[in-house]
Amino acid sequence: MKNSRSEPLTLLDKIWNEHVVVQESDAPAVLYIDLHLVHEVTSPQAFTGLRERGIKVRRPKRTCATMDHSTPTVNINQPQSLDAMARVQLQQLRDNCAEHGIKLHELGCETHGIVHVIAPEMGLVTPGMTIVCGDSHTATHGAFGCLAFGIGTSEVEHVLASQCLLQNKPKSYEVRVEGELPIGVSAKDIILALIARIGTEGGTGHVFEYTGSTIRALNMEERMTICNMSIEAGARAGLIAPDETTYAYLKERPNAKQGAAWKEQLARWSTYHSDQDAVYDQHVFIDVTQLQPMVTYGTNPGMGIFINELIPQPLQETNFEKQQTLQKALKYMDLDPDSSIEGHPIDVVFLGSCTNSRISDLRKAAQLLRGQKIAKGVRLKPGEYAISTSNRNFEGRQGKGGRTFLASPLTAAASALSGKITDPRKLMGG
Amino acid sequence: METFTQITSQIIPLLVNNIDTDQIIPARYLKAIDKNSVAEGLFADWRYLPDGSPNPEFVLNNQLYTGAQILLAGNNFGSGSSREHAPWALTGCGIRCVISTGFADIFNNNALKNGLLPLTITETQFIQLLTKLQEDPFTKVTINLKDQTVLIDGEVEFSFEINAFAKKCLLSGIDQLDYILSFEEEIIQFEHQQV
Numbered sequence: 001m002k003n004s005r006s007e008p009l010t011l012l013d014k015i016w017n018e019h020v021v022v023q024e025s026d027a028p029a030v031l032y033i034d035l036h037l038v039h040e041v042t043s044p045q046a047f048t049g050l051r052e053r054g055i056k057v058r059r060p061k062r063t064c065a066t067m068d069h070s071t072p073t074v075n076i077n078q079p080q081s082l083d084a085m086a087r088v089q090l091q092q093l094r095d096n097c098a099e100h101g102i103k104l105h106e107l108g109c110e111t112h113g114i115v116h117v118i119a120p121e122m123g124l125v126t127p128g129m130t131i132v133c134g135d136s137h138t139a140t141h142g143a144f145g146c147l148a149f150g151i152g153t154s155e156v157e158h159v160l161a162s163q164c165l166l167q168n169k170p171k172s173y174e175v176r177v178e179g180e181l182p183i184g185v186s187a188k189d190i191i192l193a194l195i196a197r198i199g200t201e202g203g204t205g206h207v208f209e210y211t212g213s214t215i216r217a218l219n220m221e222e223r224m225t226i227c228n229m230s231i232e233a234g235a236r237a238g239l240i241a242p243d244e245t246t247y248a249y250l251k252e253r254p255n256a257k258q259g260a261a262w263k264e265q266l267a268r269w270s271t272y273h274s275d276q277d278a279v280y281d282q283h284v285f286i287d288v289t290q291l292q293p294m295v296t297y298g299t300n301p302g303m304g305i306f307i308n309e310l311i312p313q314p315l316q317e318t319n320f321e322k323q324q325t326l327q328k329a330l331k332y333m334d335l336d337p338d339s340s341i342e343g344h345p346i347d348v349v350f351l352g353s354c355t356n357s358r359i360s361d362l363r364k365a366a367q368l369l370r371g372q373k374i375a376k377g378v379r380l381k382p383g384e385y386a387i388s389t390s391n392r393n394f395e396g397r398q399g400k401g402g403r404t405f406l407a408s409p410l411t412a413a414a415s416a417l418s419g420k421i422t423d424p425r426k427l428m429g430g
Numbered sequence: 431m432e433t434f435t436q437i438t439s440q441i442i443p444l445l446v447n448n449i450d451t452d453q454i455i456p457a458r459y460l461k462a463i464d465k466n467s468v469a470e471g472l473f474a475d476w477r478y479l480p481d482g483s484p485n486p487e488f489v490l491n492n493q494l495y496t497g498a499q500i501l502l503a504g505n506n507f508g509s510g511s512s513r514e515h516a517p518w519a520l521t522g523c524g525i526r527c528v529i530s531t532g533f534a535d536i537f538n539n540n541a542l543k544n545g546l547l548p549l550t551i552t553e554t555q556f557i558q559l560l561t562k563l564q565e566d567p568f569t570k571v572t573i574n575l576k577d578q579t580v581l582i583d584g585e586v587e588f589s590f591e592i593n594a595f596a597k598k599c600l601l602s603g604i605d606q607l608d609y610i611l612s613f614e615e616e617i618i619q620f621e622h623q624q625v
């Protein structure tokens with residue numbers, strides 16, 4: 001146990017220790033949750049559970065709801081374009097929020113948006129908090145030095161009812177990222193490289209803490225992109241200790257405290273870092289000076305390569321199961337081993353998702369696209385290829401039979417111009 | 431929650447690694463507002479042909495496995511989305527235990543809250559089970575949670591590890607929310623200190 005005061009603590013230890021309400025032996029901790037984000041897909045059954053027990057939401061003010069899954073991406077003000085089930089689900093959330101006094105960021109209102117984009121924008125996320133949501137990409141908020149993780153619907157019910165969760169303490173895993181990012185290489189490429197390195201289950205049972213000079217040089221939105229995809233490497237959460245970049249972002253939020261209250265808050269926030277000699281359960285080191293734009297070729301986010309590398313040959317894989325997994329993925333993607341991924345035709349470009357739809361992502365893409373002409377947007381049909389700034393390339397993730405290449409906003413934008421997977425550095429003079 | 435003590439069943443082999451929750455239940459089946467109607471979405475993209483008829487090639491559609499309660503899956507089962515619809519769909523189709531060499535954390539947590547046992551075994555044990563299934567694909571296997579053993583024909587094949595609290599909850603059907611709410615005074619006290 002790292003409980004004694006003299007022992008150096010990790011950031012995870014500090015946040016964890018501050019939130020343990022009860023710890024019985026032979027049982028998980030009862031962990032207090034500061035902020036609960038709610039959306040329409042993973043909450044209806046939880047509210048039904050509350051109703052059956054006859055209990056109300058314990059802390060409506062610590063609960064924040066939005067609609068962002070079963071919602072249209074075009075014609076947002078025409079909910080009649082949605083099917084009946086989706087409309088019922090949205091109405092259910094409205095009713096549940098009204099019944100329990102929860103603030104709902106309604107479809108089309110000014111603050112409406114993807115839950116992991118709007119919560120930080122509104123200033124709800126601050127260092128040292130525990131944050132949960134019935135969504136695996138809740139890890140996003142770890143960029144602010146919060147312990148933030150995804151939960152299932154039973155756990156959504158637990159938090160609604162008690163503001164607490166039963167959790168076994170995860171192990172700590174330092175992801176040290178050093179060096180100056182080369183031109184055309186961005187946060188998305190760092191996280192895709194990490195997942196390719198340690199695999200989609202490499203972080204299971206752990207919480208990542210991203211450290212090092214490269215992380216320090218990233219802005220908040222880039223840090224969110226990295227933390228967001230921690231789950232794709234199996235880690236439930238990713239943490240980045242707050243620093244001046246964090247404070248500058250928070251200072252600009254609506255309702256940010258001023259004067260003495262702000263200073264008091266800063267003093268507290270500045271304690272949320274791992275102590276100098278803190279011991280992590282695991283480590284990995286990434287040198288970004290050798291990093292290149294990453295693209296995935298397969299059906300999980302760990303199947304990624306440099307854009308100028310060749311698609312792997314399953315026959316060279318010595319582990320039989322891995323060989324089969326790779327063969328199955330290449331069959332689904334209809335890609336040939338040993339062929340080049342750069343230049344592969346694409347049908348659709350998707351710039352968006354909770355990983356890469358923040359304003360800085362769009363600006364990066366727009367800079368590259370300025371003055372250029374791209375093909376008219378189309379929907380992904382079975383068998384077609386999309387290059388996507390999202391987080392998952394699973395079979396059918398973008399619609400049944402759709403094939404997804406994951407990449408950074410820069411690579412996606414460069415590819416949009418040529419209609420094939422394109423190295424953004426070739427358009428940047430880098 | 432339904433208790434889990436012991437089950438005896440055939441094993442349905444689904445030997446694919448990294449079966450993510452989008453495969454267990456695709457997103458288009460997540461519009462339900464109850465738990466009962468999601469079972470039809472289980473492995474939908476593998477289980478049904480494009481015209482909606484059952485895919486005869488898919489193992490769950492093999493009638494010889496009708497009524498089987500155990501699924502044997504490749505490593506890292508349940509990765510991806512946190513949707514609890516995945517264990518709801520599995521239990522809705524009669525599955526009470528998934529055996530794998532590894533589970534994603536959120537799936538593991540979700541399964542345990544629905545009386546579904548995520549049984550983690552070693553690679554050696556995985557191969558041992560596969561060998562038995564090669565000898566007789568429809569052999570019946572018993573999973574005894576109390577003793578933490580896997581048996582074939584009444585003989586112990588191997589024992590397995592499980593978190594003590596998870597075991598207690600499964601054996602006696604303990605509701606975890608009831609457990610949390612039993613600490614209401616502590617929660618109130620905590621909130622007062624936090625301010």
